[in-house]
Amino acid sequence: MRDGMGRIQHVLLIGGTSDIGRAIVASLRPSEGTVLAGRDPDALRTAASGLASAGLPNVTTCPFVAGDGRANEESLTQALQGRDVDVVIVAVGELGDQRLIEAEPSEGSRLATSTYVGGLEGSLIGSRLLASQGHGTLVVLSSVAALRPRRSNFVYGSAKAGLDFLARGLRDALRGTGVDVVLVRPGFVHSRMTEGLPAAPLAITPSAVGAQVARILARRAGGRRAAGSVVYAPPALRYVMAVLRALPGPVFRRLPL
Ligand SMILES: NC(=O)c1ccc[n+]([C@@H]2O[C@H](COP(=O)([O-])OP(=O)(O)OC[C@H]3O[C@@H](n4cnc5c(N)ncnc54)[C@H](OP(=O)(O)O)[C@@H]3O)[C@@H](O)[C@H]2O)c1
Structure with a gap:
């Protein structure tokens, strides 16, 4: 429950090592626990000590593996120990390698599990926890890749569209x-996910996304x-x-996207 000044007290980040997710938590500055x-x-321990060094109190960790359904629900419920949570952030996913997926469809199933199934589990479990307490915000990280299939990443885009x-x-x-739902559609963000890739126009940092959210x-x-x-993100x-969504297919396909 937000305190008397409306400040956020508890946050749950699903995808606890995510660069963007941690930047959102750092900007929200929960006063009681994360x-x-x-x-x-x-990696979770390292992420927790990073946030603790930045001054956030009581940063704890718990298991969440995309596809583990019921085990994830039990783990998240147990980690909150009956406390209310003000904000649940769902930041699970991987970009994958489009060409590799086309050559090896099993890679596509792996990506769909991390990016769609993981996001679905995080969103459904998170919204259930928030609805049971009768307040809170679910922040879901989608992507502009969800809005129109692109040659370079349409398998990832399909998971994000779902x-x-x-x-x-x-x-x-x-x-x-x-319960409030905020859907975030970032473009190219300089994070571990995009490391080594050429930046797209309007690329931003995880901190900029965090501050905006x-x-x-x-x-x-x-x-x-x-x-x-x-x-x-950015606006x-x-x-x-x-x-881009309104462009006719033959024009859109000629763009280097
Ligand atoms: N970076 C971008 O340009 C961009 C743009 C639009 C949207 N997004 C979305 O923003 C979210 C956060 O991305 P990010 O840039 O912060 O990337 P990131 O640092 O690589 O974070 C991705 C997170 O997903 C977790 N994850 C991946 N597969 C998983 C699985 N099978 N089970 C459980 N956890 C799994 C990772 O855990 P591990 O540490 O264990 O790998 C990590 O915590 C993602 O949903 C991404 O699709 C990113």
């Missing part, structure tokens, strides 16, 4: 429960619910994507 959920205990669709459905399903959540908590239920991408 749970990082993920699949690699050593997650984007799910988050929009959840927003409607959760009306009247006190924190601003939106503060506005929505202040009663401006219309502010950013779908967030483009200019909203207009760029509107144009």
Whole structure:
């Protein structure tokens, strides 16, 4: 529950080592505690000590492996120990290698499991936890890749499109429960996921995404619910994507995307 000043007290980050997810947590600055959920205990410990060194109190970790369904639900429920959580961030996923997936379809199943199934489990479990307490915000990291298939990453885009669709459905399903859903569609973010790739136009840092999401959540908590239920990061991408989505196929296919 937010404190009397409206400050966020507890945050759960699913995809606990995610660069973008941790930057959002750092910007939200929860005053009581943070749970990082993920699949690699050593990497989670490193992520937790990084946030603790930045001044965040009570950073703990718990297991979350995409595809583990019920085990994930038990793990997250247990990690919260009956405490309310103000914000659940779903930041699970991998970009994958489009050409490799086309050569080896099993790689596509792996990507779909991490990026779609992991996102679905995080969103459904997170929204259930929030709905049971009757308040809170679910932040789901989708992508502009979800909006139109691109030659270079359409398998990843298809997983993100599924997650984007799910988050929009959840927003409607959760009306009247006190739970808010914020769907974030970043473009190219300089993170571990994009390391070594040439930056796309309008590329931004995880910290910039974190600051933008924190601003939106503060506005929505202040009663401006219309502010950013779908967030483009950076904001200019909203207009760029509107144009790109409207382009005829033969023109779109000639773009180096
Ligand atoms: N970077 C971008 O340009 C960009 C753009 C748009 C959207 N996004 C989305 O933003 C989110 C965060 O990405 P990021 O840039 O912060 O990348 P990141 O640092 O690589 O974070 C990805 C997270 O997903 C976790 N993960 C991957 N596969 C998993 C699995 N099978 N089970 C459990 N956890 C798994 C990773 O855990 P491990 O540490 O164990 O690998 C990590 O915590 C993702 O959903 C991504 O699709 C990123």
